[in-house]
Amino acid sequence: MPGFLETTVDKFIFKVATDRHYSAEGVWALAEGDRIRVGMTDFLQQLNGDVAFAEVKPEGTAVATGDEVAVIETIKANVEVPSPVGGTVVEVNPAMELSPEAINQDPYGQGWLVVIEASDWPTDRDALLDPQAYFELMKGQAEEEAKKL
C-alpha cells in the first residue's frame, strides 16, 4: 500500500499516492523496472464521475509520450488519457473490460489501465511531476473546479 498526500476541497477528499510520478493531466506512472504501470489519479476520476466504459489500447500498441492510451467514458464526459511515457503496451488491465468502475473504486491500485515497456523511462520521468509537485498542482485544479459548483 502506498502512502498518500491528502487534501479536502469543498466536500471532496483527494489523494495522491507518494510512490509514483504524474503528468499535469492527472495520469500516474509507477515504475516497475523498465515497465511502467499507468492509471488515472484520484482527482481525475472524481472530476469525471462514474466510469461507464474504458477503451484501452491493446497489447503491442506503440505509444509516444502524450499519445492517447485509453478513452474513459464516464457519466460526464469522454476522457482521453494521454500516455505519460513512450514505449509499447505490454499489459492491459482485464478489469477494464467487465468492471471499469475499478477506476473509481481504487484509482491507484486495481483501477490501473495499462503497463508500458518504456523506451526511455529516465527521460520521460524527468518530464513528470513528483508526488508533492502534482499534489500542489492538483489542489489548485480542485479549487478551481470547486468555484464552478
Added chain:
Amino acid sequence: MSSEGRKVMIVPCSGIGKSYGTVSREAAFEVTEDSRPRSTQLVALSLLVLGDEGARAAVGAHPTVTIDGCKLACAAKMVQESGGAVAQGFAVLDVYRRHREFKPQGIAELNEGGQQLAHALAEEITAVVDDLISQEEASHHA
C-alpha cells in the same frame, strides 16, 4: 395484472445535474403512467428526504423499486432510512453498460439514446414489478 391494493412503489433519483437522473425519472414515469399504472405508484425522493409521513408509510408498507442515477444511491439509501426495504435497486449506469448503443445526453430533454435507454430500463422495471406482484399474490393465497 394486479389485484386491487397490491402495489409496488417506484422511487427514482432526484438528481438535476446529469442525464442519468433524467433517465431514471423517464423510466419511472413510463412504468407508473404507461406500462403498469395500476400496480405501481411513484414516490418522490424529496418527500422521503422531508420525512413526509405518507411517503414513508408507502415505502414501509409496499415492495419498493429504486432507480439511482449515480453511485451515491440516494434513492436506495432514503428508502432504507425511511423504514422501507428495497425489493430491487436499479442503477442507470448498469443498464447503460448493457445497452451501450443508447448513450444518454441532455438533462432537461433527453436525446434519442437517452429515451431509448429509459425505455429499456422501464422494461426491466416492469418485469420486476410483475414478479413482485406475483409474489405478493402468491403469499396472499398461501
